[in-house]
Amino acid sequence: MEATGKPFLMHIGDLFWRNQVRAVMLTGLIERxxxxxxxxxxxxxxxxxxxxxxxxxxxxxxxxxxxxxxxNVGLLIRGTAAGAVERGQVLAAPGSISGHTRFAADITLLSEEHGATEVRTGERLHFHFGTAVVAGDVTLTGGLDVLHPLHRGDVTIMLERPVPLEEGQSFALRHRGRAAGSGHVMHILN
Structure with a gap:
């Protein structure tokens, strides 16, 4: 399950239950x-x-x-109960990635014209990792009180649900229902 030294990884974009064969077709783009x-x-x-x-x-x-x-493929699998698999999870080589809820990140906010607003410690944002969308709380680090549009800052993020994460992984963020910026996972903290 490896090509170019990287283990298999696919974000689940959609799923279709096939009752006649008691299986599920998981669709998505193979990332690596x-x-x-x-x-x-x-x-x-x-x-x-x-x-x-x-x-x-x-x-x-x-x-x-x-x-x-x-x-872009569909992978037919059996042995998974209804509700045990959902959009936003990943299919991966066994043991190659795990879910996490807390990590340090480097984020950059968009301009005000493109939807960004100030971000303060304790604010709840929505984070997009592949096909997963998860809410989480942000804590500004390095003595920052507020992160302004068009600025970059180091933060700690605590997600409400575990998401498959790796150092260097990029993500997008939304604030108050609008696109706000992007970031990169610097360190996994749990």
Missing amino acids: GRVHKGDSVEIVGFGGTALVAVEEIEASRRYVDEASAGM
Whole structure:
């Protein structure tokens, strides 16, 4: 399940239950790596993990034996209860990524004209990681009281649900219902 040294990772964009075969088709863009029919993959995020086998791979309306980074695919899996998998989780090589709720980040706010407003410690923002959207509280670090539009700052973020995270991963953020900026995970804190 590796290509170019990076383990397989796909953000789950949508899912379709197939009652006639008691399975679920998980769709999304393969971010990195490669997956083969029959491979074991791990569902990670939102507080749960499950190891499942890829029974079929559908790409461009046909079944294939393998898929790699950059391909939009559907992966058919069995053995997952309804509600155990949802949009925003990831499929990954077993043990290659885990869910976290607390991390240090470097964020940059947009201009006021593009929707950003001041951000203060304790404010609740919405963070977008791949297909996951999770609310969280921000704490400004380095002696900052307020982060102004068009400025950059180091923060600590506490999410309400565990999300698959890696150092260097980028994310977007929304504040008061509007696009506010972007950031990068610097360190995982839990």
